[in-house]
Amino acid sequence: MIQPGLYHILFISAALFFIGVYGFFTRRNLVTMLMSVELILNSVNLNFIAFNKYLWFDKMDGLFFSIFIIAIAAAEAAVAIAIIINLYRSHKSIDVEQAEELRY
Amino acid sequence: MTGATIIFYLLAALTLVSGLLAVTTRMIFRAAIYLLFCLIGIAGIYFWLQYQFIAAVQIVVYVGGIVVLIIFSIFLTQQAGEKLPKQNLGRQLYSMLAVFCGLALALVQLAQYEFVITDGKPVEPTVANIGKQMLGVDNGGYALPFEIVSILLLAALVGCIVIALKSKTETA
Numbered sequence: 022m023i024q025p026g027l028y029h030i031l032f033i034s035a036a037l038f039f040i041g042v043y044g045f046f047t048r049r050n051l052v053t054m055l056m057s058v059e060l061i062l063n064s065v066n067l068n069f070i071a072f073n074k075y076l077w078f079d080k081m082d083g084l085f086f087s088i089f090i091i092a093i094a095a096a097e098a099a100v101a102i103a104i105i106i107n108l109y110r111s112h113k114s115i116d117v118e119q120a121e122e123l124r125y
Numbered sequence: 126m127t128g129a130t131i132i133f134y135l136l137a138a139l140t141l142v143s144g145l146l147a148v149t150t151r152m153i154f155r156a157a158i159y160l161l162f163c164l165i166g167i168a169g170i171y172f173w174l175q176y177q178f179i180a181a182v183q184i185v186v187y188v189g190g191i192v193v194l195i196i197f198s199i200f201l202t203q204q205a206g207e208k209l210p211k212q213n214l215g216r217q218l219y220s221m222l223a224v225f226c227g228l229a230l231a232l233v234q235l236a237q238y239e240f241v242i243t244d245g246k247p248v249e250p251t252v253a254n255i256g257k258q259m260l261g262v263d264n265g266g267y268a269l270p271f272e273i274v275s276i277l278l279l280a281a282l283v284g285c286i287v288i289a290l291k292s293k294t295e296t297a
């Protein structure tokens with residue numbers, strides 16, 4: 022096994038990103054689609070941190086981008102779950118095939 | 126081969142395997158638990174990189190906040206223990222094809238690209254340094270994005286309350 026470095030972390034991040042994309046393509050349930058989006062956001066964060074650690078260690082910009090992405094992802098998840106629960110109330114289902122109309 | 130290398134590969138395996146299980150399992154509650162382990166693995170990688178602050182933020186916000194929120198929404202919208210319906214095989218195959226093509230493209234680009242490393246003096250990502258730059262208004266400070274994010278969080282809070290309110294004039 023080789024000493025892990027930048028490329029290893031970028032590989033993990035790319036793999037995690039495409040795992041999230043696969044989940045987003047195949048899942049038809051809104052909660053599981055939201056989970057896939059969280060995986061994608063996490064892979065992006067991992068990328069920022071790896072670049073900050075190995076390439077631009079004289080600055081902390083990647084770290085700040087990650088912090089702001091985490092804050093925005095938390096807000097996004099909260100709003101998405103509020104919408105999902107509201108959709109469940111009006112449609113009794115959170116399957117995307119059943120939620121074709123945006124008004125109720 | 127040192128202990129740090131072994132720990133890195135263990136964390137990578139934990140992250141990728143639980144991530145894969147989170148998007149493929151048909152039990153929705155198990156998917157949430159696999160997502161939890163995947164996020165813990167990513168926090169472990171941050172610890173491994175010695176970015177302790179971001180690892181702590183990851184654990185507090187994701188593991189303590191978002192996963193709990195997702196589990197609550199599963200309980201509110203789903204019969205626990207019920208399996209998700211079987212996936213359409215064609216959709217699965219085409220998604221897998223698209224994902225493999227994308228991953229191969231990304232990895233080929235990654236293998237060819239030459240990264241340029243800065244020659245500056247390393248800055249330790251300690252909490253003191255992070256705090257100084259986060260609230261700094263001079264060149265390179267992040268005070269303005271910090272304020273904008275606080276307004277965004279307030280807007281999201283108000284928006285969530287408005288969306289989740291029961292309408293008083295229930296017509297149905």
